Amino acid sequence: MTAAPEIAPENTRRGPEPEILEEKRGRAERYTVFAFVFVPLLAVAAAVPFAWGWGLSWTDVAIGAVFYVISGLGITVGFHRLFTHGSYKANRPLKIVMAIAGSMAIEGGVIKWVADHRRHHKYADHEGDPHSPWRFGEDWRSVAKGLYYAHMAWLYLDEQKTSPRRFAPDLLKDKDLVRIDKWFGAIVAFSLLAPAVIGGLVTMSWWGAVTAFFWASLVRIALLHHVTWSINSICHTIGEENFEVRDRSRNVWWLAIPSFGESWHNLHHADPTCARHGVLKGQIDISARVIWAFEKFGWATKVRWPNAERLAAKRVQA
Template sequence: MTATPEIATDPAPKRAPEPEVDPEGRGKAERYTVFAFVFIPLLALAAAVPFAWGWGLTGIDIAIGAFFYLVSGLGITVGYHRHFTHGSFKANRGLRIALAVAGSLAIQGSVIKWVADHRRHHKYADAEGDPHSPWRFGDDWRSVAKGLYYAHMAWLYLDEEKTSPKRFTPDLLKDRDIVKVDRMFIPLVAVSLGAPALMGGLLTMSWWGALTAFFWAGLVRVALLHHVTWSINSICHTIGEENFEVRDRSRNVWWLAIPSFGESWHNLHHADPTCARHGVLKGQIDISARVIAVFEKLGWATKVRWPNKERLAAKRVSI
């Protein structure tokens, strides 16, 4: 039998990599929307203390606010961050959708946008290209003060570059469930603010109860969670302890550990980004890791990337 001759073919043309930022940049409407969602809750938080004195705050408001803080906060830390951005564990379909929805309730951006920005941050941490490094303006105190403000929240509306989802989140763009949740972001914002008011009104059977729950469990809760999350970008890249060797300036800040559900053990996270537990040293409380452990026991999460002793020892800073 005569061998079939090989047919010479031209190699398939290589596709140029997707640009890291959207060439169209951030539209005015998007920037103004971000500005509104940043500062309206912030003003509510500033008014919280005088508003609370003597009237306007009840145990029901605190309970509803705590519930939504827990759900939306863990949606960011366990969902948006450790699962979707870094793949610290695999989640079954139901948990994956639930985490995307819960993270959206934090009103910090849709899941695909949030993940794209954070993956870009890790690629260029504290270097040119990082969307929110506090060191972007220099090392002197004036530059650092300006950088802290920029990294904390100003980058959300001053940065005209829009991170390209095609470049940084091609995996999420292929997931129909996540794309649907991403497109439902605005309705989920309405749920995040409206559901506390509805619960407050029903539990007290009054419009006043609905109003105070909207204020405390809606606006104030969102503002508080915003600033805790943004502190990881600003404070945890400026001050704190370095327990593990990193190529950037990520640090551990112990007093943010509980309100951030363990995210402020930021130094280890940048040393080992895919690790499901950030607080790996003795006494470092990591609520998010414990939640992931519960999901694992229930069979909802698999292939969890727990800390590796040898890997941690290799990165440990000598004392």
């Protein structure tokens, strides 16, 4: 896999160049994204009364947890730290597995996801950022509106597409990733249906398949979506600034475990290619530990671990 293109320094940000955006989204595409955003959310809203006294088993919990970990790490270790920022080099089998696992999160194909995220980094919290919570202003009404937009509304209200040719040319040259990107629909079907099949086979019942589909597919996807989106919204609004950045990225400790370490977002924006985001004492970063394991097995090489001098230079002085 070729190296990720360099993101322009934060102090040179300006409005988006014309080639960043492609044609407007079609109405069908926007409605499809809208459905994938809200149907799992409705499942979460129904989860509490549904769970009281019936409809949930340890089988459902176990299946949901396994798929959450696989698809969640596919996003954090694969889509984000590997494909977007090149925090490490992966051998071909690991690269393929990470691309498939990330696609199972149903957050878009790998090429689109990477293009959007690289665009976010180039223009973070400035004009051109696809999901800054500060886009409407800094009074409480504007921030509330911006939080909603950054969290989820940008997915279906933004009429423009980020150009993969501009932001992900390296991925477009990778035949494996192009092929997996084209298989996104089939991977989505697998991610939705496999838990139901497993639940049905384990319990040997149709009811076991139905409850596994509800909990390990719909609810699992909704939870993962909202944890991921919280990095865009919450982690650019509240939290601690331990390292100097030119945007509003912050660390939010209570999201660290469900996000596998992604919520140590302030360091990430201070040093985007670093393979570890939680670099301070007590900051749990599960994704970094997984990359460490990949390195030990020889599957990952050239890992960009934190550099003490670079961190010290960016540290916010108390």
